Amino acid sequence: xxxxxxxxxxxxxxxxxxxxxxxxxxxxxxxxxxxxxxxxxxxxxxxxxxxxxxxxxxxxxxxxxxxxxxxxxxxxxxxxxxxxxxxxxxxxxxxxxxxxxxxxxxxxxxxxxxxxxxxxxxxxxxxxxxxxxxxxxxxxxxxxxxxxxxxxxxxxxxxxxxxxxxxxxxxxxxxxxxxxxxxxxxxxxxxxxxxxxxxxxxxxxxxxxxxxxxxxxxxxxxxxxxxxxxxxxxxxxxxxxxxxxxxxxxxxx
Amino acid sequence: xxxxxxxxxxxxxxxxxxxxxxxxxxxxxxxxxxxxxxxxxxxxxxxxxxxxxxxxxxxxxxxxxxxxxxxxxxxxxxxxxxxxxxxxxxxxxxxxxxxxxxxxxxxxxxxxxxxxxxxxxxxxxxxxxxxxxxxxxxxxxxxxxxxxxxxxxxxxxxxxxxxxxxxxxxxxxxxxxxxxxxxxxxxxxxxxxxxxxxxxxxxxxxxxxxxxxxxxxxxxxxxxxxxxxxxxxxxxxxxxxxxxxxxxxxxxx
Numbered sequence: 001x002x003x004x005x006x007x008x009x010x011x012x013x014x015x016x017x018x019x020x021x022x023x024x025x026x027x028x029x030x031x032x033x034x035x036x037x038x039x040x041x042x043x044x045x046x047x048x049x050x051x052x053x054x055x056x057x058x059x060x061x062x063x064x065x066x067x068x069x070x071x072x073x074x075x076x077x078x079x080x081x082x083x084x085x086x087x088x089x090x091x092x093x094x095x096x097x098x099x100x101x102x103x104x105x106x107x108x109x110x111x112x113x114x115x116x117x118x119x120x121x122x123x124x125x126x127x128x129x130x131x132x133x134x135x136x137x138x139x140x141x142x143x144x145x146x147x148x149x150x151x152x153x154x155x156x157x158x159x160x161x162x163x164x165x166x167x168x169x170x171x172x173x174x175x176x177x178x179x180x181x182x183x184x185x186x187x188x189x190x191x192x193x194x195x196x197x198x199x200x201x202x203x204x205x206x207x208x209x210x211x212x213x214x215x216x217x218x219x220x221x222x223x224x225x226x227x228x229x230x231x232x233x234x235x236x237x238x239x240x241x242x243x244x245x246x247x248x249x250x251x252x253x
Numbered sequence: 254x255x256x257x258x259x260x261x262x263x264x265x266x267x268x269x270x271x272x273x274x275x276x277x278x279x280x281x282x283x284x285x286x287x288x289x290x291x292x293x294x295x296x297x298x299x300x301x302x303x304x305x306x307x308x309x310x311x312x313x314x315x316x317x318x319x320x321x322x323x324x325x326x327x328x329x330x331x332x333x334x335x336x337x338x339x340x341x342x343x344x345x346x347x348x349x350x351x352x353x354x355x356x357x358x359x360x361x362x363x364x365x366x367x368x369x370x371x372x373x374x375x376x377x378x379x380x381x382x383x384x385x386x387x388x389x390x391x392x393x394x395x396x397x398x399x400x401x402x403x404x405x406x407x408x409x410x411x412x413x414x415x416x417x418x419x420x421x422x423x424x425x426x427x428x429x430x431x432x433x434x435x436x437x438x439x440x441x442x443x444x445x446x447x448x449x450x451x452x453x454x455x456x457x458x459x460x461x462x463x464x465x466x467x468x469x470x471x472x473x474x475x476x477x478x479x480x481x482x483x484x485x486x487x488x489x490x491x492x493x494x495x496x497x498x499x500x501x502x503x504x505x506x
Binding site: 026160163177190193207215230252 | 432468472488498499
């Protein structure tokens with residue numbers, strides 16, 4: 001059994017606690033949380049520590065906290081030469097304090113507290129300083145997920161920026177769609193199968209092959225009609241910029 | 254059996270031919286196509302006409318062609334007082350020639366020739382000039398789909414503009430994500446489960462509740478890091494505008 005201690009109590013930390021608890025190859029040794037009560041629904045209270053100095057020996061320490069606290073917390077850890085990783089998409093492996101062996105364990109998914117996730121289909125991006133540590137991370141990852149990738153800190157940046165486009169920005173386009181529907185008293189429900197199919201298509205088609213619509217076919221009459229139909233300047237600006245971008249193939253001319 | 258003739262041979266027309274052929278309540282009487290060979294893989298060649306004047310009597314005529322040809326084709330139909338509808342998201346019901354009873358039969362989905370569709374989950378938006386015609390359209394729609402909505406021409410415009418945001422523009426964001434990955438030699442595959450989950454969340458959460466990311470949490474350090482990481486001006490502009498829009502809740506301040 002690989003013994004894992006988790007430092008943090010946010011969305012990602014909580015989903016990891018659940019996933020590792022189910023795995024037969026891992027055991028959660030301890031969890032650090034500033035407030036004990038934020039995790040008592042998930043784990044035996046005896047395993048929750050509120051002081052970093054109470055952390056005992058484990059095979060792997062996973063720091064899953066906000067980016068700007070990682071450096072400081074990793075510095076405060078009361079041990080040396082252990083394997084310590086963070087779960088951030090943006091922070092480099094170098095942000096971790098060098099008194100321990102460093103690594104990154106980045107599950108690329110969007111986590112909400114409200115919605116359960118199936119960890120088996122979540123890609124986990126791993127980085128370590130040496131082969132032996134990578135092997136530990138890989139074993140741990142494979143015990144909860146079917147897809148594990150070696151990804152450098154530099155590559156992870158690309159993934160994180162891309163994730164902002166395909167997740168954060170996409171979700172915001174759903175929001176604008178919903179607002180247009182509400183403004184004109186049409187149920188947003190009608191668009192949900194289209195949203196599903198848009199994502200579904202990407203499983204088998206490239207985004208270029210899946211592209212349809214007035215911008216793609218240079219249908220300027222429809223584009224003008226849409227722009228004059230929209231009442232909000234911000235929505236008009238987004239419509240214009242993305243239409244232009246589709247027409248220019250997503251690149252600056 | 255409700256007898257339907259379809260005028261057109263494009264994506265939507267072909268998917269409708271397949272759907273009605275499977276339904277036990279409808280029969281495809283004839284299909285009009287300028288080129289007979291474009292439909293012979295789908296339907297008995299004797300049912301394909303290449304001249305509008307060869308169209309025989311049917312209960313319903315569905316015009317599924319490009320928007321700018323609908324008015325002219327509906328004018329050229331060799332009969333009067335029949336139920337004639339179009340399948341366009343953008344054109345008003347009024348574009349149809351008044352010598353026949355008018356209606357709209359708009360399946361809100363993205364159709365690719367390459368990918369089969371499950372019509373049962375596609376919402377069909379209907380409009381007719383009177384109750385009796387609406388009833389015919391509803392019966393026909395229910396024979397192939399589980400979700401049918403009465404939608405006026407004005408409401409249909411809102412749906413179509415929204416569809417551009419949630420489908421065309423979303424797909425384009427996937428493309429940009431793919432390009433960033435390729436530029437940095439990361440497999441785009443890693444992002445596909447995130448794309449699926451982004452769409453999946455909308456089934457149970459509102460877009461506002463599902464929103465996450467640096468823009469949402471006003472994480473200016475990450476936003477600046479992403480902007481300086483992006484190499485393409487167009488990608489930077491889209492990143493800035495959508496980040497601002499998330500921060501302003503999708504509205505002009």
